[in-house]
Amino acid sequence: MKSFAYLKPETTVAAADLLSEHDDAKILAGGMTLLPTMKQGLAAPAAIIDLSAVAALREIAFEEGALVVGAMARHYDVAVSVLVQTHIPGLALLAGQIGDPQVRHRGTIGGSVANNDPAADYPAAILALDATVVTTRRTVAADAFFVDMFETALEPGEIVTAFRIPVPDMAAYAKFRSPASRYALVGVFVARTAGKVRVAVTGAASSVFRALDVEAALQERFDPDALNRVSMDPSGLNSDIHSDRDYRANLVMVMARRAVAAALRNAGQGATKGQ
């Protein structure tokens, strides 16, 4: 690892200022991708701007029918948040299944979404839940945010600060882990929000994407069996030593059915809680 300047601002404004002042600076959220990349010599930024002292970025709140999750909320924070568990239990469960305990106590939702790793879990939730990405400059709809592998709509100097996530009628995530890395070989997040179904798939292609045929079938009938005659087109999906395209296409459908079943279960439990 090469030497670098280490900066630790205490406000978002100060962080944004530092980012514009320094050439070749990188934002450090949880560091779950950046630090290993630096250790391998694949990245060597001149300056690191660590957001961990910006307390406001770690907050989780409920405002006007939506969860507002700060970009620096750790996966563990989201997993154990009563607000998240109450309003979007599928999201809390997703957070509790990321990586391992060490990763969940360091990794952040903002880092995960801004990095847009093709096998990351959060992008599927953000896209399926039709969340809004809040940055230091603007808000971006999820559909416009994820561009391609490790590529988002973020502009140079722009920092993700929070996610505004509308509370869905029901939602759940199902993933099939790569046996080796335990990243999502395929992860499917299914959400029905105000009656509208959105299904996002991670791990299967170069970037998270919406499975429109699956959405259409579930819009008609929100039930695992509604997907029995739907199939996923394998062309365009990833192929590697762990999974060929056909297998990934199969996993998308299997995980979609499991996510729908889980969403129905989550909703059932929520209803029980409400009574």
Added chain:
Amino acid sequence: MNMSKVVGIGASPKRKEDLRFVTGRGNYVADMRRPGMLYGAFLRSPHAHARLGAIDATAARAMPGVAAIYTGEDLKADNVGGLPVGWGIHGKDGNPMKEPPHPPIAHGKVRHVGDAVAFVVAESVEQARSAVEAIEVQYEVLPAVVGVVEALQAGAPAVHDEIPDNLCCDWELGDAAAVEAAFTDAAHIASIELVNNRLIGNPMEPRAAIGEYDFATGQHTLWTTSQFPHVVRFLMGEFVLHIPQHKLRVVAPDVGGGFGVKQFHYAEEAVVTWAAAKLGLPVKWVCERSEGFISDAHGRDHFTEADLALDESGKFLGLRVRTLANMGGYLSTFGPNIPTNLYAPLLSGVYRMPAIHCSVKVVFTNTVPVDAYRGAGRPEATFVLERLVDVAAIEMGIDKRAIRRLNMIPTEAYPYQTPVIVEYDSGDPMGCLDRAEKLADVEGFEQRRLESARRGKYRGLGLSTYVEACGLAPSRLAGSLGARGGLYESATVRVHPTGAVTVLIGTHNHGQGHETTFAQIVSDRLGVPFEDIDIVCGDTAKVQFGMGTYGSRSLVVGGAALSKAADKVILKGRKIAAHQLEADLGDIIFDAGEFSVAGTDRKKKFTEIAGAAYVPFDYPLETLEPGLEEQSFYDPVNFTYPGGAHFAEVEIDPDTGTVTLERYTAVDDVGTIINPMIVEGQLQGGIAQGVGQALFEHGVYDESSGQLLSGSFMDYCMPRADNFPSIIVAPHSTTCTHTPMGVKGCGECGTIGSPAAVINAVVDALQPLGITHVDMPATPNRIWNIIRNSRAALAAE
């Protein structure tokens, strides 16, 4: 707990070594700092096969902290030799194997991704790594070949220019004519074609080495992560660096796991030792995990076709095996021995097999060298045989346990001479199977299968018996098979004047619990309290000599040497006691730490005799030297033959192809057990590694580029704790007839029995689809494809 007591054979005390390990006080090479120490880093080839052109290190040399940069040409110019091979096998034509040079740093060509190209020494690791990146190498990239089948095809790239067909050796064992006759008479012939997947050992502690030179004494020292420091001293001193043995000390301190990966003499050991002498300062190299993937020797990697001839009742008539074994780009220390001498002699298994013929083509490819990995040849042999037996049973409609019982060697038939060199001294395979069948609740399996089926899952039960040859090895026999060194072991029992004991032993402890097991042997034999015994290993300056730890040999061969050295201590003690008690030697009995005159109450404690040996006033000085220290070198008369029966039970989710190991039961005959807790741990660990091979682990190379695709834990799947149910391990031991304590060894049993048991279970689960073979590892993708294709084929019928 009062530790001031004898802890003997059969007890399970807590392991002596664990206090320092669990409190972080182990002493590993990577932890060590020597005064003035410099740090090294290797530039490794990014290409699988290339001719080396100019290496320009001008810019790198000028970088801060850089002390030196060495290339293969520098080593060659200084008369540094190639890495030697410990076994020289001969082909069926009588010619010796092809043994191309293996320079510690490549010159001329690089032959696998990871082949060392240059070595940088600097004041810090970071400086050394930065300088590595600044070295410019002209590579003329050549076509590469990574698979054994492809490497033998006409027109394949030649890994070594002087060996155009890539064939190291065309080896055979057995009676081809007898096998042909057996196949002519056969009522049924079962055939199989299989791959034994390449494995990467990944011990917890990556390799590391520090070289140091003392100008005052001319003494070289190498600290290294080795399973056999004396052998490294011999191979490196004699063949590579030409350092006299008495001027070279090799120390292997605490080592965090070996599994075979650390039982070879590696290039890095020679390079740091050589560079330290050049620079006059200690030089340290610590392997990165990802560097380990492309520089630690790999394991397995066979392609095999085999046929089993049976009569109409299912009795075995003959076995024919043709194997292609991958050696990688160079021959590692034991490389050519593993798929030949440690493979073919095990093909009789626990069965009466009247005729066997095995031919093995040992092949060079542009991959990391392949050598011994836990089990080494014997898991491969067991996998071929036990898969083939299942295929035969399926095809002939015979129950899989019944066909095994029909052919098993009954316990009264031991000693049993197989047609492939080895003679089993003892065993009870039928007893192992009977016991395993009960513990595995085979009777209840059909209920469990139906329950799985109700949930839409396939459930399968797999059985594998096995026998292994371990306790390597009888030197004369090994020599006749190509060994270039003896395979005895040595132990010294040093009794101090107080009666406390230090044992100096030539084996190496890197996780096996030797400090505990060997102390139990001494405590048992000499009646010395467990806490008063220390076991010292791993330092050529302390320990007389040793061949090290591998091939389940430490207890079998090293423990035997220890037992015999203890016998000598007792004999000398009896002589001292006879003098002091004024009795005939023949009347002196030693028992429970006391020397007594038979039939009297006259006696001397062990501590009193030890004291007298060092304060020899009342002592037979005319006929007996003072002191109480005895040494024994033990050369085994035969291999030992642990064996057993393993049942695996799996459930398969047809939606995802995921195989879940639901139950695992192992009944093993390991001979006399010194420490049941340690044996259970060894068996469980071995089983976990074997299951790893069957379900998860796979070293995969890209066929065209020769790049290692599974070059990190992101892509190389290690088994994890959550992949396992509780493993039932139960001994069913017969006593070895030729080792001093009746021990057989247990380090590799689990790894040998489990791959076939697991794959047989997977195949059994897929029986409704007509499947007879599944290659390892049985990954979700592979199983899903098999299920999909089989269902499609069945639907088309």
